[in-house]
Amino acid sequence: MSVPPRVRLRTLSLPAPGSRFPVPDCLDETERTRAAGFAGPRARLRYVTAHAALREVLAEYTGTDAARLRFGRDRPGGTGSGPGGRPVLLGFPEGPHFSLSHSHDLIVIAVAAVPVGVDVQRVPRTGTVDALLPRLHPAEREGLLRVPRAARAAAFARLWTRKEAYLKGLGTGLARGLATDCLLDGTQPDGWHVRDLAAPPGYAAATAVAYPVPLPAGHRTGTA
Numbered sequence: 623m624s625v626p627p628r629v630r631l632r633t634l635s636l637p638a639p640g641s642r643f644p645v646p647d648c649l650d651e652t653e654r655t656r657a658a659g660f661a662g663p664r665a666r667l668r669y670v671t672a673h674a675a676l677r678e679v680l681a682e683y684t685g686t687d688a689a690r691l692r693f694g695r696d697r698p699g700g701t702g703s704g705p706g707g708r709p710v711l712l713g714f715p716e717g718p719h720f721s722l723s724h725s726h727d728l729i730v731i732a733v734a735a736v737p738v739g740v741d742v743q744r745v746p747r748t749g750t751v752d753a754l755l756p757r758l759h760p761a762e763r764e765g766l767l768r769v770p771r772a773a774r775a776a777a778f779a780r781l782w783t784r785k786e787a788y789l790k791g792l793g794t795g796l797a798r799g800l801a802t803d804c805l806l807d808g809t810q811p812d813g814w815h816v817r818d819l820a821a822p823p824g825y826a827a828a829t830a831v832a833y834p835v836p837l838p839a840g841h842r843t844g845t846a
Contacts, residue, residue: 626815626833627736632679634729636664636671643667646674648681648688672729676722679731680711683718696793708737708793721790721829728822732829739791740819741783742827751778759804779826781805784816788830 637643645654653673660666674688681688697707709720720733721740732740751774755763762781769777784805789795791814803811810816813834819827 627734627831629738629829629831630679630683630733631740631819631829632675632731634671634675634731636668636727636729639664641667643670645670646677648674648677650689650692668724668727668729672722672724672731675729676720676731679733680718680720683733684711684714706793706797708790721787723786723790723827725825728825728827730819730827734831737791737793737832739787739789739830740827741786741790742819742821742825743779743783743786745775745779745824745826748775751775754778754782754800757800759801761804762806765806776826780807780818780828783826783828784818784830787828788814788816791830791832 645657649657649670653670657666657670657673660669677688677691680686680691684691692712694710694712695707696710709722711718711720717735718733719735719737720731721738722732723730723741725742725744728742728744730740730742732738748771751766755766755778758766758781766774766778766781784807785800785803786796788803788805788811789798792798805811805816807818810833811830813832814830815833816828816830819829821827
């Protein structure tokens with residue numbers, strides 16, 4: 623049986639509220655400008671911590687000084703006015719590939735030799751789950767509705783992180799549509815390996831890594 627490509631993960635927690643955290647020198651002007659645009663200090667700290675950590679991980683992976691790394695996208699277009707596609711390191715056409723996600727006080731970074739996506743989410747409130755259920759793939763809705771209501775929010779968070787990680791790996795984001803693919807536990811989209819990650823209480827996390835080889839018998843594919 624083929625082994626899915628290795629994914630290097632780094633998980634960080636934000637410093638305690640009120641901690642001093644100067645903007646690291648490795649961030650470029652675009653990152654500094656974006657950080658300054660956040661309304662609250664906690665959101666600013668989250669962005670700065672995440673992007674400085676991403677640069678540190680990629681610097682170790684590539685042997686390049688963190689401050690010299692430059693980022694772009696693998697294709698133009700997409701939704702809105704910004705560029706579309708996956709984030710890439712400019713000047714490294716063969717990779718590494720990487721993905722970054724953060725939610726409240728938790729940050730997760732994934733790096734691999736092939737396209738990869740990662741997502742982390744805090745378990746949502748029941749009302750949020752109820753509002754999003756109609757937008758999911760029919761099989762996902764049915765699966766979640768079979769889960770006891772007391773456990774449904776946690777099950778939804780696990781499903782949502784698998785879906786977001788996969789869509790990040792594809793480079794489409796939510797523009798692909800939430801109902802397009804089924805990411806129930808045990809379901810693998812064609813060409814991808816999606817798995818849950820260990821996460822602190824109250825959170826869920828997952829990765830999706832490109833895996834263009836036949837999957838073992840018994841795995842279900844998840845495209846509508």
